[in-house]
Amino acid sequence: MKAKKTVAILGAGITGLSAAKKLISMGFDVEVFEKEAIVGGLARSFSDPDGFIYDNGPRFIFSTLAEKLGISDICSSVQYYEYLYIGEKKYQFPLGFIKNPLYCISVGLSMLTRKFKSKPSHLQDFLYVYYGKKLSNDILIPLIEKWSGQPCDKVSIDFAFRLLPTSITYILYSLVKKLRRGKTEDYYRKSRYIVYPEGGNRRIFEALLSTPGLSVHVDQEPLQITTDNDRVTQIQFKDSSISPDYVISTIPIPSLHQIIDKKSVLLEYQTLSYRAISILFLKIHKNKVLEGLWDWFPESHLPFYRISEYKNADSRLAPKGKTLISVEFACSADSELAAFDATQLYQSIEEELKKRYQLSRSDIFEMKVERSFHAYPVLKKDTEQIHRTISHSTKLSNLFLAGRTGAFQYKMTEGCYQSAMDCAELIYAMEHKKDLNIDQGETATSSQNFSDSFGRPNAIPE
Ligand SMILES: Cc1cc2nc3c(=O)[nH]c(=O)nc-3n(C[C@H](O)[C@H](O)[C@H](O)COP(=O)(O)OP(=O)(O)OC[C@H]3O[C@@H](n4cnc5c(N)ncnc54)[C@H](O)[C@@H]3O)c2cc1C
DSSP, X not given: OOOOXXXXXXXXXXXXXXXXXXXHHTTOEEEEEOSSSSSOGGGOEEEOTTSOEEESSOSOEEHHHHHHHTOGGGEEXXXXXXXXXXXXXXXXXXXXXXXOHHHHHHHHHHHHHGGGSOOOSSHHHHHHHHHOHHHIIIIIHHHHHHHHSSOGGGBOGGGGGGSOOOSHHHHHHHHHHHHTTTOOBOSSSTTOBEEEETTOTHHHHHHHHTXXXXXXXXXXXXXXXXXXXXXXXXXXXXXXXXXXXEEEEOSOHHHHHHHBSXXXXXXXXXXXXXEEEEEEEEEESSSOOOSSSEEEOOOTTSSOOEEEEGGGTOGXXXXXXXXXXXXXXXXXXXXXXXHOOHHHHHHHHHHHHHHHHOOOGGGEEEEEEEEEEEEEEXXXXXXXXXXXXXXXXXXXXXXXXXHHHHTTOOOOHHHHHHHHHHHHHHHHHHHTTOOOOOOTTOOTTXXXXXXXXXXXBSSOOO
């Protein structure tokens, strides 16, 4: 009998584990190697004996992803409202901006005049043309600068695909959402709803890990990748090595570059960088702290950009009479902020929490910090031509890149799942010498995805 071909997957986030499941169903032998002690990557989630369930990353998934993962029956739709704080004022997003005539004028004028403006070349120009100066300067630019750590005129226009449109249809959509108490179809795709698995995102990983034949090695960091001509021939770990037929990397590109012997393979990607986040989780002796799921804080003097209260989306996520909030800080991986422990992070925002939510230290009975050093791919204008060319394929014929972290693409979980499927199909096609109609140069940000003359995409490519 012909021996099964082997695939080594680096990283056990949603991309790595979804690719593993698909490849096993296609008849490959698959082994997944994860550096950390737990699987899940950015979407790792936690539950504890006190009855709290909370996530490092995603606060929801799309119903279409739940279907693909076979977990629709344990998912329910969630309410999600978001608010923005600017100075002392609080606005419900997006209809609350009506309260401020300057924001209405900013958006209204931009809607009327954008047709006559020339195509912007960087994100700041795009924001001015698309949302007007007032809304851009007060909200969008400071928020994007917190996420990216870059001045907005140095950020690629490709980031615009994450931003919401200003159009009559979007305003109508927001009205319908309000009438439906926060639950509604996704604006970009009909029949797609925002849902959340009962018991948290760990249910996603339980489902993936139950794949028969799947072998996942945690605490296993690849130390060296050896190549011969145009192929990976061996991956070395601390106490073992493997010689797989194919390799999928979902780990940060700089980490891959560090361990590969043939540095030229990924050389052009070396200028790419990621933004780190630290998330402070606070368990609180109160029933409720926020009004909605998320509060956004664009102002640059505040070190954090978002506070979430999970229970407000699904009351089962915290025990009765108690709640949990998370405070997200974006920073560079080598900054002081990234090294702060929970107490230091809390002290940096104690006054703000008191002022906004009347929350004091005695209300908090436990705090914990989680760090992700590769949370957001930073889409810089300078490196636009490089990040747009990243595809599943590499210069090595049996090495592939996939997912958000691995392929440096600003994807949500469903986009990562799709990337995993495409990558698996590509390997299958190579193995069986079939032509395949997958866009190998698939980049969520490539200019052909844009639909109007300002770089505004028609749909978020998930
Ligand atoms: C704050 C935040 C909020 C988000 N909210 C949402 C949301 O509401 N909805 C949504 O759909 N998506 C959301 N996302 C996006 C979602 O979390 C990601 O798209 C998805 O989890 C990325 O999965 P991945 O497998 O591609 O990458 P990762 O999850 O980064 O997986 C890569 C894996 O590789 C491992 N690894 C790293 N280095 C090595 C190494 N050297 N060797 C071996 N393994 C290694 C990592 O530990 C990790 O497990 C959010 C992301 C963030 C950061």
